[in-house]
Structures are given as C-alpha cells and as structure tokens.
Amino acid sequence: GENVEQHPSTLSVQEGDSAVIKCTYSDSASNYFPWYKQELGKGPQLIIDIRSNVGEKKDQRIAVTLNKTAKHFSLHITETQPEDSAVYFCAAPRDDKIIFGKGTRLHILP
Amino acid sequence: EPEVTQTPSHQVTQMGQEVILRCVPISNHLYFYWYRQILGQKVEFLVSFYNNEISEKSEIFDDQFSVERPDGSNFTLKIRSTKLEDSAMYFCASSERESTRITWETQYFGPGTRLLVL
Numbered sequence: 001g002e003n004v005e006q007h008p009s010t011l012s013v014q015e016g017d018s019a020v021i022k023c024t025y026s027d028s029a030s031n032y033f034p035w036y037k038q039e040l041g042k043g044p045q046l047i048i049d050i051r052s053n054v055g056e057k058k059d060q061r062i063a064v065t066l067n068k069t070a071k072h073f074s075l076h077i078t079e080t081q082p083e084d085s086a087v088y089f090c091a092a093p094r095d096d097k098i099i100f101g102k103g104t105r106l107h108i109l110p
Numbered sequence: 111e112p113e114v115t116q117t118p119s120h121q122v123t124q125m126g127q128e129v130i131l132r133c134v135p136i137s138n139h140l141y142f143y144w145y146r147q148i149l150g151q152k153v154e155f156l157v158s159f160y161n162n163e164i165s166e167k168s169e170i171f172d173d174q175f176s177v178e179r180p181d182g183s184n185f186t187l188k189i190r191s192t193k194l195e196d197s198a199m200y201f202c203a204s205s206e207r208e209s210t211r212i213t214w215e216t217q218y219f220g221p222g223t224r225l226l227v228l
Binding site (some may be wrong): 050098 | 216218220
C-alpha cells in the first residue's frame with residue numbers, strides 16, 4: 001500500500017523568502033498528489049495538486065514539482081507572507097482514500 | 111463557494127457514552143468520507159461511503175463506529191461507546207465522483223469536530 005513521508009516536520013523562514021517542503025511516496029502506480037493547508041482549528045484545504053502526466057504546476061506563489069522516477073514531489077512557496085503560516089500536508093491516493101504525510105508546520109518570521 | 115459543514119464544532123463526552131458527529135456534504139457530491147486527526151498527528155482515513163453503503167474502511171473503524179446517511183443531506187458518524195483514545199479531531203469530506211487510478215476526484219474537507227473523551 002501507499003506510504004507517504006514528509007520533511008521537514010517544522011520549517012521557519014523569513015517573510016519574503018521561499019519555503020520548500022518535500023515528500024516521497026512508495027506506490028509507483030500513484031498518479032495524483034495533492035497538497036493541503038491546515039490553519040489552526042480548521043480542516044485541511046486543498047491548495048494545489050499535480051497529476052503524473054506533468055512535472056510541475058504553478059499557481060501564483062505556489063508551485064509543486066513531481067519526479068516520478070525518484071517518487072518524490074515538493075511544494076514551493078515563494079515570497080512568503082504571514083498568512084502562509086500553517087501546517088501543510090502532502091498526500092497520495094490509495095484506492096478511494098487519501099494517505100497523508102505527517103505534516104510540516106511552517107512559521108513565517110517577521 | 112459550496113463547502114462541507116460539520117456540527118458540533120466541539121464535543122465533550124464521558125468515556126462509554128455514545129456520540130454522533132454530523133456532516134452536511136457539498137450538495138451534488140456522491141462520495142463521503144470520515145477522517146480523524148489525533149492531536150499533533152497526521153490525518154487518518156476512517157471510512158468511505160457511497161450509495162448508502164460503506165465502500166472501504168480502515169482498521170481503526172471497528173464495531174464501535176458506524177456511519178449513516180439518514181436523509182438527503184446529512185452524513186453521520188456514530189461512536190457507540192467512546193474510549194479515551196477516541197479523542198481527536200474528526201473531519202468529514204466529500205467528492206463529486208468516485209476516485210479511480212485514472213482519475214482522482216478532489217476531496218473537500220469540513221472544518222472538523224473536536225471530540226474530547228473524559
């Protein structure tokens with residue numbers, strides 16, 4: 001079955017700098033990789049996703065890259081802002097459920 | 111924008127009591143899910159539900175748990191006899207269509223119910 005590993009568990013960056021969160025997965029048949037953002041007291045919210053037929057996808061300050069050969073994918077946030085502070089989860093599907101990584105707590109420092 | 115809603119936002123109960131967590135999925139969605147998140151840990155799948163029956167469940171989802179779609183809008187998770195280790199955040203999610211290996215359908219999550227078992 002699918003296993004998703006996520007690093008780092010905590011990340012602190014200066015406001016305006018970039019943040020990168022990395023994940024690896026185990027099931028080579030996986031073909032969809034969403035990223036969720038969870039703010040305090042709220043449920044996970046989808047912020048970006050990528051399918052295995054592309055290597056990179058961008059949405060304004062957020063981008064995700066996928067390396068299917070190495071079975072890893074990464075979230076890149078540029079020009080970080082205070083509102084980017086949250087817990088970020090990578091995920092991969094297994095059957096009709098989502099397997100989440102353990103999460104990265106991102107702190108944006110003023 | 112349509113969203114998944116959940117009630118209550120917080121629930122405190124005594125060990126051994128029954129609790130029912132309620133969810134209203136997005137209206138045109140057909141697939142429903144419950145996940146839970148123990149404090150500080152990752153989100154874990156509990157159960158998926160389609161066409162009035164469970165389609166998949168995890169090993170966490172034992173006989174103490176049940177799900178139901180009592181009417182056209184609500185989706186509930188019942189824990190029959192709560193244990194201390196059931197304390198967690200419970201998230202409901204829904205998707206419009208079934209996910210397959212070819213086409214994955216985005217699951218939209220509700221804000222969660224924080225359950226505390228004393």
